[in-house]
Amino acid sequence: MADGTKGARAEAGGGAPLTESMAARLVEAARRAREHAYVPYSHFPVGAAVLAADGTIFAASNVENASFGLTICAERAAIFKAVSEGRRDLVAIAVVADTSGPPRPCGACRQVMDEFNPAMTVIMANLRGQVETLPLAEMLARPFRLEGQV
Numbered sequence: 488m489a490d491g492t493k494g495a496r497a498e499a500g501g502g503a504p505l506t507e508s509m510a511a512r513l514v515e516a517a518r519r520a521r522e523h524a525y526v527p528y529s530h531f532p533v534g535a536a537v538l539a540a541d542g543t544i545f546a547a548s549n550v551e552n553a554s555f556g557l558t559i560c561a562e563r564a565a566i567f568k569a570v571s572e573g574r575r576d577l578v579a580i581a582v583v584a585d586t587s588g589p590p591r592p593c594g595a596c597r598q599v600m601d602e603f604n605p606a607m608t609v610i611m612a613n614l615r616g617q618v619e620t621l622p623l624a625e626m627l628a629r630p631f632r633l634e635g636q637v
């Protein structure tokens with residue numbers, strides 16, 4: 488596992504288990520972030536919020552671009568926001584979208600989640616109140632690892 492050296496993967500978050508009220512706060516932060524989505528092409532707004540070990544929440548939306556490949560998902564935007572503000576101790580992430588069932592993060596986002604905590608809790612919620620919570624390890628089997636990393 489990581490030893491804190493440059494380029495090493497982030498240490499899996501320990502800390503307190505995710506409480507129901509914290510999970511609800513996280514979903515609400517993702518729902519609010521969704522309102523800022525920039526989605527003129529897909530018209531599919533998504534919000535995400537990631538929770539650091541001390542309870543700090545970083546929320547973001549998806550942001551599209553006319554050059555479609557430059558679009559970024561809400562989950563990655565939220566994680567990059569947290570990391571760019573010095574946080575790597577990410578314990579959980581919520582994703583909210585107006586889907587018929589709980590929205591599923593794409594494979595790219597799952598890989599990015601794994602970078603910072605293979606044991607991250609993933610909360611998927613839609614606007615109808617349906618919520619599904621799964622450990623990332625159940626959603627991303629055999630993630631990519633650079634040679635030499637566990």
Ligand SMILES: [Zn+2]
Nearest residue numbers: 560592593596
């Ligand atoms: Zn994604």
